[in-house]
Structures are given as structure tokens and as C-alpha cells.
Amino acid sequence: MLGLGFGGGQGPGTKRLAAMTAYLDEMDAVETPNPLPKTPMRRIMAAYGPKMLELARERTAGAQTYHVNVAHTAQAREILGPDAFLGVEHAVLFESDPDKARAVAREHLNIYLNSPYNIAKFRRLGYSEEEIAGGSDRIVDDLVFWGDLDTIVEKPPCPCRGRSRSCRGAGDRDRAGGVRDAVLAHARRGTPAPGRQHLIRGSCGSGDSCGGSCPMRTWRRRR
Incomplete structure (x- = not known):
């Protein structure tokens, strides 16, 4: 899988949507004497705004997001449609004391709360503006899930909160068990140490849209 996206170093006057469209055009136009791979290369885009998500839907296999809230995940799924891949990375922190947890989370988020494209x-x-500039409790709690393992497991960035068809019954085991496995994998075996941060990735693969109501059905380990 090939991941594509913009960082923060583009030149003055660069129009991200136009530049990414042109880049995809160039990729598609490349001719090579080498044989094509037996399995077609899937490409995904780092996409946040509606227009970039629409481009990801039209030109790639899906999108990846980072530091977004639950509402954005629902919007992204609606724009991408039921079959596209949607990968959401989310920070978690093993700390149950609210003051300590939020202090660590603010330190982690500081660079993102002060970069123009993330502020937008x-x-x-x-x-x-006040919430972003001060790193309010609301934005910190939305972007970094903190607490003990059981608390974190109950907070996957899934708007359906287990109410959709695919998150009930056997799906509950997949959802909670997958999150727990991902968190423990990053904790490097055993009980997660307080104050340790990890990133976990949720994905809604093609072919299963959770009945259209749940953008994040399964969680997969990110090694």
C-alpha cells in the first residue's frame, strides 16, 4: 500500500488539492517497461477536508486520518462511501489521573496545536480559537484517549458506539478485543505502564460498511 499526502513544508502559493490531483495524474501517466505487479498497488491519501476526501474517494483506495474527533470519522465515512478504506490513528495514554493525563496529552499535542495546517x-x-490556543480539556480529551485499559477500550473513535448491526453480537468481541489487542501490542506485553503513550489505528476495510452507520467496525494491530 502506498500512502500519499502533504506535510507542512509546501512552497508559498501551493494549492494542495490541485497539486495532489496533478501528482496523481503524473503517477497514472507513468509508463514503465517493468512488468506490472501481480497484485495491484493500492494507494491511500492523508485527507481531512471534504474536497481532499472526495479526491481520495475518486482516485485512491481510501484515506487515513490522524488527530481527528469522532464527528470527523463519521463525516469521512459519509464522503468516502461504504467501500473505501478508512484508517484512523488515535493517541492513547495509560494514565487515570485527569490532571496528569491532560498535562502529558497537551505536551504531545503542542506541535499540532501550533501548526497552521493543523489549526485549520x-x-x-x-x-x-481559544480551545486550540489553550489546549482545552475538550480538545485534549477528544484527541487523546486516557485512562486505564478498560476505559480506553470503550473509547474507539466510532460514532455508533456499538449500536450498528456489525458492532453487536460477535461484532462486539471483534471491536473490543481488537482495541485491547492493539493497545497491549504497543504496551510491549503485560500491563501498560502509566503515562505511556501509544498510537492505535482503526480501519474499516472495503466491502463492509457496517450497514452504513459505523465507520470503524474492526481494529487492527499497528506494529
Whole structure:
């Protein structure tokens, strides 16, 4: 799988959507004497805004997001449609004391709360200038899930909260068990140490849209 996206170092006047469209055009136009791979290369895009998500839907196999809230995941799934891949990375912190947890989370988020393109993203997500500038409890709690293992397991970024068809019954075991496995894998065996941060990735693979109501049916380990 090939991941594509913009960082923060593009030149002045660069239009991200136009530049990414042109880049995809160039990729598609490349001719090579080498044989094509037996399995076609899937490409996904780092996409946040509606227009970039639409481009990901039209030109790639899906999108990956990072530091977004539950509402954004629902919006992304709606734009991408039921079959596209949607990978969501989310920070978790093994710390149950609210003051300590939020202090560590703010340190982790500091660079993102002060970079222009992330600030624009957070504005679109509905956070005020004051919340972004000060790292409010609301934005911190939305972007970094903290607590003990059982608390974190109950907070996958899934708007359906287990109410959709695929998150009930056997799906409950897949959802909670997958999150627990991912968290423990990053904790390097045993009980997670307090204050340790990890990133976990949720994905909704093609071919299963959770009845259209759950963007995040299964969780997969990120090694």
C-alpha cells in the first residue's frame, strides 16, 4: 500500500488539492517497461477536508486520518462511501489521573496545536480559537484517549458506539478485543505502564460498511 499526502513544508502559493490531483495524474501517466505487479498497488491519501476526501474517494483506495474527533470519522465515512478504506490513528495514554493525563496529552499535542495546517483542521472540527490556543480539556480529551485499559477500550473513535448491526453480537468481541489487542501490542506485553503513550489505528476495510452507520467496525494491530 502506498500512502500519499502533504506535510507542512509546501512552497508559498501551493494549492494542495490541485497539486495532489496533478501528482496523481503524473503517477497514472507513468509508463514503465517493468512488468506490472501481480497484485495491484493500492494507494491511500492523508485527507481531512471534504474536497481532499472526495479526491481520495475518486482516485485512491481510501484515506487515513490522524488527530481527528469522532464527528470527523463519521463525516469521512459519509464522503468516502461504504467501500473505501478508512484508517484512523488515535493517541492513547495509560494514565487515570485527569490532571496528569491532560498535562502529558497537551505536551504531545503542542506541535499540532501550533501548526497552521493543523489549526485549520481543528477549526473545521468545531473547536474555537481559544480551545486550540489553550489546549482545552475538550480538545485534549477528544484527541487523546486516557485512562486505564478498560476505559480506553470503550473509547474507539466510532460514532455508533456499538449500536450498528456489525458492532453487536460477535461484532462486539471483534471491536473490543481488537482495541485491547492493539493497545497491549504497543504496551510491549503485560500491563501498560502509566503515562505511556501509544498510537492505535482503526480501519474499516472495503466491502463492509457496517450497514452504513459505523465507520470503524474492526481494529487492527499497528506494529
